Amino acid sequence: MSNKIWLNGNLVNKSEAVISVFDKGVLYGDGCFEGIRVYSGRIFKLKSHIDRLFQSTKFSYIDPPFNKKQIEEAIRITVQSNDLLDGYVRPVITRGQGNLGLSPKGCNDPTVFIIADKISLYPEEFYVSGMPITVSSRPRISANALDPQIKSCNYLNNILAKQEALVKGFSEAIMLNADGFVAECTGDNIFLVKDGLLCTPSLDSGILNGITRKFIIDELSQELELRVHECKVKLEDLYNSQEVFLTGTAAEIIGVSRIDDHIIGSGFPGSLTDNFIKLFKDKVMLNAPEN
Ligand code: PMP
Numbered sequence: 001m002s003n004k005i006w007l008n009g010n011l012v013n014k015s016e017a018v019i020s021v022f023d024k025g026v027l028y029g030d031g032c033f034e035g036i037r038v039y040s041g042r043i044f045k046l047k048s049h050i051d052r053l054f055q056s057t058k059f060s061y062i063d064p065p066f067n068k069k070q071i072e073e074a075i076r077i078t079v080q081s082n083d084l085l086d087g088y089v090r091p092v093i094t095r096g097q098g099n100l101g102l103s104p105k106g107c108n109d110p111t112v113f114i115i116a117d118k119i120s121l122y123p124e125e126f127y128v129s130g131m132p133i134t135v136s137s138r139p140r141i142s143a144n145a146l147d148p149q150i151k152s153c154n155y156l157n158n159i160l161a162k163q164e165a166l167v168k169g170f171s172e173a174i175m176l177n178a179d180g181f182v183a184e185c186t187g188d189n190i191f192l193v194k195d196g197l198l199c200t201p202s203l204d205s206g207i208l209n210g211i212t213r214k215f216i217i218d219e220l221s222q223e224l225e226l227r228v229h230e231c232k233v234k235l236e237d238l239y240n241s242q243e244v245f246l247t248g249t250a251a252e253i254i255g256v257s258r259i260d261d262h263i264i265g266s267g268f269p270g271s272l273t274d275n276f277i278k279l280f281k282d283k284v285m286l287n288a289p290e291n
Pocket of ligand 1 (some may be wrong): 035158162184186187188189197208209211212213247248249250
């Protein structure tokens with residue numbers, strides 16, 4: 001349980017970590033956030049997450065009252081104060097207090113808070129046996145409507161897709177883009193393996209540039225001597241693939257057993273997925289690098 005919250009420059013107890021009902025983050029989801037993992041007390045890819053947080057605020061015209069170095073320090077202090085060895089950190093920067101209208105005018109004092117807590121996203125059995133997922137009937141908001149590189153506090157599009165999945169008995173859903181190509185899942189990026197080839201939707205499919213996705217492409221796949229093809233992916237490509245897996249800070253790497261009624265491969269995580277999971281465990285969880 002997280003007891004100490006970093007709020008606007010101070011560490012406060014959870015019960016004192018309160019923000020105004022006039023905060024635009026509360027009224028409109030007008031803010032940005034990151035999800036970051038801590039393994040063995042080390043913060044994984046902290047710099048990349050801080051860079052993405054500041055990119056999100058920049059694209060949202062929010063001017064954080066702290067610089068990157070200060071936020072980095074604040075994240076470290078929050079992790080240490082909560083004695084968090086393995087867990088999850090959530091820095092949030094909202095536009096701050098304003099009036100009831102949409103206009104950002106007059107919001108000159110963004111709210112910044114950081115939560116450090118435990119996380120377990122999916123049941124352990126899914127990591128061993130694979131997770132069934134579904135396809136959402138709800139397309140992902142298109143990139144020309146909302147830049148997917150803004151990790152905005154407004155996740156309603158994804159939340160409604162997740163809700164639809166839960167009602168159908170699934171824990172995660174694939175979201176297509178407005179052109180009908182595979183984009184990503186509600187909170188994870190997606191990869192497929194077909195005939196030994198590793199593919200993932202390209203950034204121009206309208207997806208978040210996931211930090212775990214990038215780690216797979218730039219680092220883990222090199223170790224496994226694989227090239228990743230970033231391309232347009234159709235649902236049929238997923239149905240006809242031998243392996244599908246999802247990646248995300250919270251999810252880490254998780255194999256997909258089926259997509260609705262389409263069994264993927266043997267119906268269990270395939271050998272490449274297993275190799276990625278093993279390598280991830282070895283390189284990240286056990287020998288946690290920071291950047
Ligand atoms: N796509 C979406 C929509 C997400 O919210 C996330 C993060 N939860 C991801 C992909 C994965 O990104 P990352 O690896 O940076 O956590």
